[in-house]
Amino acid sequence: MTIRMRRLALTAAAALGAAVFAVPASASASTTSDPATWPCDPSEFCIYHDVQGGGSHLSLADGVYDLGGVAGGLNDHVFSVKNISGDNWCLYKDAGYENRLLLIPDGAAMDLDAGIAGQVSSVEDC
Template sequence: MFRKTKSVALLVSAAAAALTLAASPAPALTQLPTAPSVKGALAWDCDPWAFCIYEHGNGTGAHLKLKSGVYNLGGISGGILNDNVYSVKNISGGNWCLYSEAGYVNKLTTIPDGKIGPLPEHIANKVSSVRSC
């Protein structure tokens, strides 16, 4: 009888331990926030067909995913990116030009396909329009 009681007690202990493990919550996973097309928190969020411009030098902050040009950045999203484009990601398949004036006036530079990174400061605080070129 002692042996049977000991076996039952071991089985009950094992079952209780298994239930405790099964009921324990899984470790929390860090979820990255999703980023809409104009504002977001993901670094370098950009679609494979797009030319993307970002408010900060590390591919974060307000951003736009562009398939076609923007005649006047001052007229989009409250103008937050007008004269405030500090990084770019070009995975559009073509070159893009940055201009210091709305209407594609006064070309600052050409961003080749495949370029990802910060813009030089003397350009970053002047961009007012962009388009493929």
């Protein structure tokens, strides 16, 4: 085999190897989960420690005056929410429903912006 033929064979083998390991963008797995699968009791408002409805969570029928007083490490750590309560809910920066950060409409399920997620200390229907 000549040097030129060897080079062609190596080039073809490299191209074939690259084709085998290349994954088209459309075939990649989605990084988002279906909010319908996020754990949340029917007709309640849910807050989650992690994005995409992950980590510890609370299913709420009533507001929480101070998230620092409940289990789950959710005070200043609410990274996603799901509202299937039938009412709008508000997130507050401070305990005691002070300094509203965001209103979550009924039917919404979303990840929160990190700036908001790191500040939520109380929640209530509003």
